[in-house]
Amino acid sequence: MKKFEEKTLNTNKIFEGKIINLQVDEVELPDGKIAKREIVKHPGAVAVIALTTENKIVMVEQYRKPLERSLLEIPAGKLEPGEKPELSVVRELEEETGYAAGKLEHLISFYTSPGFADELIHLYIATDLQKVEHPLSGDEDEFVELEEVTLEQAIKYVEEKRIYDAKTVYAVLYLQLKMGMN
C-alpha cells in the first residue's frame, strides 16, 4: 500500500489547535518532481449506531459551526489522547445520550477525507440499550438534543438533508441493508 509513495522532504507546522493541527509537507513525487501537501491532523473519532429496544435509532441534533447550521447525526466524538476507540464510544454514548449499551460491536472504520485529513472514524453498533441513572456529562461547550427516530424517519431526513453527514448517511444505508429494505 505504498504505491506512488510521496516522500517527505520537509514539514512546515502551521497550526496546533484543540481539535486539529495543520501542516504543509513538501514531497517528492514518483516522477521526481516536488509538490506540496496540505495536511490536517486529527486524533480520530468514534461514532455509534445505537438502537433502542423499540428499534429506534438514537440521534443527536447539534450545531455545526463549519456549516453554519445544525445536523441530525448519530452520536460521535473525537478520541482523547491515548484513548481506545471501544472505551471512547462507551463514554460518548453515555455523555451524549445517557445510554449504556448491553451489546457493542465494531462495524467498520473509515477515513473521512483522505485527500487532506487523517481523521479515521470507528463506527460501532450498540444494542440492548439501558438508561444510565447518573450519566457522565459531556463537553461544556457542546449543546446537543436527543431524538429517537425510526429507520423510515431517518430515510426521510436523509432526503430532506436534515441528516447530511458521511457517518450518518452510511449508518442509515447500513440499517436499510440489514433490515432488508432495498
Add this chain to the structure above:
Amino acid sequence: MKKFEEKTLNTNKIFEGKIINLQVDEVELPDGKIAKREIVKHPGAVAVIALTTENKIVMVEQYRKPLERSLLEIPAGKLEPGEKPELSVVRELEEETGYAAGKLEHLISFYTSPGFADELIHLYIATDLQKVEHPLSGDEDEFVELEEVTLEQAIKYVEEKRIYDAKTVYAVLYLQLKMGMN
C-alpha cells in the same frame, strides 16, 4: 436548522492554501459563554460510482499523503472555483479514468467531517460508460492507477482495508443494497 446557533464574534484567518483554508472563529454559545471553533474551508468535491457494461466498478488507486499509504477509491476530485458539480464530475471521470458516461445521475451529497470542515461531497452514479479517444489529462501532481473491480471484490477490499474511505465504503454499501446483496 439554526438550533443551538453559535454566533461568530470574530474570525482569525490562519492559513490560505491551494486546497484548504483554516480559520479559528470565536463564537458565543447558546448559554452566552465564549468558545473557539477550528474550521477548515474546502471548495467541495465530487465522486462517482462508475459502472462498466460488465457491471464492474471503476476505481483508482492513489497515494494519500495524510495517511502515508495508498487507497483504492472511487474517482473523485475537488470542485474548481465556480464549477458546477455535474460538470466537475464529467471532467474528473474523464481525467482519472478516460471514460465518458452515457448516463449520469446525482445520488446523494454529504458533509465528510462536519465537526471541523465544510467539505461537501456530491456523489454521482455513471453508467453506459464509453472510452474517450483523447481524454483530458489530470493534475500533473496526481498519480493514479485504474482498477475495475466486481462488487464481490470491492466487498473483500473493504474487509481488507484497501478500500478505507467514507465515499467509497458508502458506494460499496449502496451497490450491495441496490443489487439486493444483504
